[in-house]
Amino acid sequence: MKNVLIVGAGRLGKGFVGETFFNAGWNISFLDKDPKVIKELLKNGNYKVRVHKTDTVVDNVISGYQAFTTDKQHSVSEAFLSSDLLMLPLYPEDFKEAAHYLGELFEQQFKQNPNSKKTLICLTNKNHIIPEITAYFRDNLTNQETKDWFDSHVAIRDSIVRRSTDAETNYSTNLVTTAVASLIIQEPVYSDFSDVQWLDVRKNVAMLKDIKVFTINGPHAATAYYGYLKGFDDIPTAAQEEDIAALIKGVHDATVQAVLKEYPVTRDEIRELEYLPEAKNEMPDTIFRVGYDPIRKVGPKDRFMGVVALCEKYDINYDAITKAIACAFAYTEPQDANAIKLQDDIEQNGLQNTVASHIGRDQNSEVVAKIVDEYNKLAQLGLIG
Incomplete structure (x- = not known):
């Protein structure tokens, strides 16, 4: 039986990755830095996932796994050494800490089984960070010999x-997910997971990911932030409201124009990447999940500003995107630490300086002025408290 170590046992780790490998009959081990996440996983020895497929809804009970915290003893060592595949459903800011913890285990692998190889698959919506993640891992290896081995025996992809996956909390053991589209994985890989459904190895993943993040995640985030200001709790309901629907269309239209100019793709190829079949009785995606961490989402190369840069390059109107960004700066969800940080920054440094700092532009730039103007319009409409 094949072995997989899932580093990050939150919503995506349990609801998508764990459920997928359980169905394929793999031995599953979870590793997480949060003791409460692991405690809940081990309490009953199983967790439940409601899976919405295109034609049915399945209630699956996942069991037979191991679960470890990132303890000082490295209790996960045996599970790590026996796994040739590591799945890392982590937020971008968590990879550095994960690499620090796993560094000692890669040292063990080099000493005990230098002929073995590993594939690490990173599951995050941030693009172009694999060199940075690779550097984190190499920096935690003690000598050049180990680093040379790592370079030739470990593939970080x-x-x-x-796929949307949700639950009440990160440590919940009752989750909901959709199963209508595959995880697209960068080639080449060392591990054989051809027996696992919903994993699809392809070329040109960096380009495809840019297109996906821009065309799907951009309008999705716009829906969340404007929907929040208008008092909605879930994405499907918010998307039906007239003003929000108009913003979604504006963001999407500008994005598609920019993508067609920048990348060697056709409109039909973009549609193929964007198209996600409708799931039966599909769960309503929450504003909270989609809007989570507005600081990352308004960043210089992310779903909004990455497209703005292309629009500037090709002289495409991007007013809708600046309105979406303004909504993100007005997002005040009290359970989202980075939403609160944005509000603290605005209070301490002023709106213009805060916008400029987080989107990575000069405070006197045109795009900053447009965002500030859109923010003020939202305030005049009474949408910002």
Whole structure:
């Protein structure tokens, strides 16, 4: 039986990755830094996932796994050494800490089984960070000999997540997910997971991921932030409201124009990447999940500003995107630490300086002025408290 170590046992780790490998009959081990996440996983020895497929809804009970915290004893050592595949459903800011913890285990692997190889698949919506993640791992190896071995025996690969997974909390053991589209994985890989459904190895993943993040995640995030200001709790309901629907269309239209100019793709190829079949009785995606961490989402190369840069390059109107960004700066969800940080920054440094700092532009730039103007319009409409 094949072995997989899932580093990050939150919503995506349990609801998508764990459920997928359980169905394929793999031995599953979870590793997480949060003791409460692991405690809940081990309490009953199983967790439940409601899976919405295109034609049915399945209730699956996942069991027979191991679960470890990132303890000082490295209790996960045996599970790590026996796994040739590591799945890392982590937020971008968590990879550095994960690499630090796993560094000692890669040292063990080099000493005990230098002929073995590993594939690490990173599941995050941030693009172009594999060199940075690779550097984190190499920096935690003690000598050049180990680093040379790592370079030739460990493949760190990016992926494109096209699956919604949700739960009440990160440590919940009752989850809901959709199963309508595959995880697209960067080639080449060392591990054989051809027996696992919903994993699709392809070329040109960096380009495809840019297109996916821009065309799907951009309008999705716009829906979340404007929907929040208008008092909605879930994405499907918010998307039906007239003003929000108009913003979604504006963001999407500008994005598609920019993508067609920048990348060697056709409109039909973009549609193929964007198209996600409708799941039966599909769960309503929450504003909270989609809007989570507005600081990352308004960043210089992310779903909004990455497209703005292309629009500037090709002289495409991007007013809708600046409105979406303004909504993100007005997002005040109290359970989202980075939403609160944005509000603290605005209070301490002023709106213009805060916008400029987080989107990576000069405070006197045109795009900053447009965002500030859109923010003020939202305030005048009474949408910002």
